[in-house]
Amino acid sequence: MxxxxxxxxxxxxxxxxxxxxxxxxxxxxxxxxxxAGVRDVSKAAALDELSKKHPGRISVVKCVSADVEGNAQLAKEIQARHGRVDTVIANAAVARVETTVLDTPAKELDEHFTVNVVGTAVLFQALHALLKASPSPRFIPISSASASIGGPMMPLPVRVATYGASKAALNYITRKIHFENEWLVAFPLAPGVVNTDSAKAAMANDTTGVFDSLREHITLQTPEEAAKALVDLIDRATREKEGGEFVDVDGGRIPW
Ligand SMILES: NC(=O)c1ccc[n+]([C@@H]2O[C@H](COP(=O)([O-])OP(=O)(O)OC[C@H]3O[C@@H](n4cnc5c(N)ncnc54)[C@H](OP(=O)(O)O)[C@@H]3O)[C@@H](O)[C@H]2O)c1
Incomplete structure (x- = not known):
């Protein structure tokens, strides 16, 4: 190391x-x-370029959500190279925002829960020992305000039920991780509305008019701005302050 x-x-x-x-x-x-976890290392050319720019600072690794053996293999690789991991940002997710509960196919529900919930739990299991070896361990799943059961989005007709339900379950798992591991900083962190392809597709597919009516009330961040804000918040977070809370990118709290 x-x-x-x-x-x-x-x-x-x-x-x-x-x-x-x-x-x-x-x-x-x-x-x-x-x-830097990706599903397919052979298709991460931009990452390879970045690794060359920062020699010895970035390693592009295969990390497929909910792949138990693959995640364990990745943990072995990190163990051999660094012997610990300090900060895990569980960012990978499926986010299709197109259907109501009534018309969501079961396989779509399955996929959201497999990637967004099971994937995060499996990642935590695989990395537990490496996090424990860190002097300042953080396990931060990226959630979404659409997970909020008690918040203002719930009654709106936006078709986020499948995605929102999976992120609500992710929140539960993360808060439970917080209580089960008193040595760890863990909390679900919502990034706000970020102008990624997924978010653009969700807005384009919205036929309810809700996103249009909200547009003037929400700040659409660039992915770069969002990542910076999230990492800054994660780096200074403490167990006492953010641990086990549903934290917004601006540092505020979101109702469960
Ligand atoms: N954008 C927003 O406005 C917004 C709002 C609230 C919350 N969030 C949350 O913020 C995070 C990032 O959002 P984003 O908009 O950047 O998402 P995105 O553009 O859809 O990217 C999702 C990432 O997750 C990866 N992924 C999907 N399924 C995977 C699997 N089975 N195994 C491993 N990786 C997988 C994708 O890899 P591939 O490229 O291989 O598909 C991709 O790199 C997510 O957790 C999302 O739920 C975003």
Missing amino acids: SSSTSTVYLVTGTNRGIGTHFRYIAASRPNAFVY
Whole structure:
């Protein structure tokens, strides 16, 4: 293990969207090392370029959500190279926002829960020992305000039921992780509305007019702005302040 490495990050879902920019920011931190998780390493050409720009600072690794053996293999790789992981950002997710509960196919529900909930739990299981080896361990799943059962979005006719339900279950798992592991900083973190391809598709597919009516009330961040804000918040978060809370990107709290 390199003694000059300050923080070892693992971020999942770094192939596109907000995830792409997590790598830039983590790489810009002095001596930070980033494991950038992607589904298919052979299709991560942009990441390879970035690795060349920051030699010895970024490793593009295969990380498929809910793949128990694959996640365990990744943990072995990190163990051999760094012996610990300090900050895990569970960012990978499926987000299709197109249907009501009535017309959501069962397989679509399955996929959202497999990737967004089971995937995060499996990741935590695989990395538990490496997090425990860190002097300052953080496990931060990226959630969504649409998970809020008690918040203002719930009564709106936006078709987020499948996605929102999976993120609500993710919130439960994360809050439970917080209580089950008193040595860890863990909390679900919502990024706000971010102008990624997924978000654009969700807005384009919205026939209810809700997104249009909300447009003037929401700040649409770029993926780069969102990633910076999230990483800054994650880096200074403490168990006492943010631990087990449903945290918004602006540092506020979202109703469960
Ligand atoms: N954008 C927003 O406005 C917004 C709002 C609230 C919450 N969020 C949350 O913020 C996070 C990032 O959002 P985003 O908009 O950047 O998402 P995105 O553009 O849809 O990117 C999702 C990432 O997850 C990866 N992924 C999907 N399924 C996977 C699987 N089975 N195994 C491993 N990786 C998988 C994708 O990899 P591939 O490229 O291989 O498909 C991609 O890199 C997500 O957790 C999302 O729910 C976003």
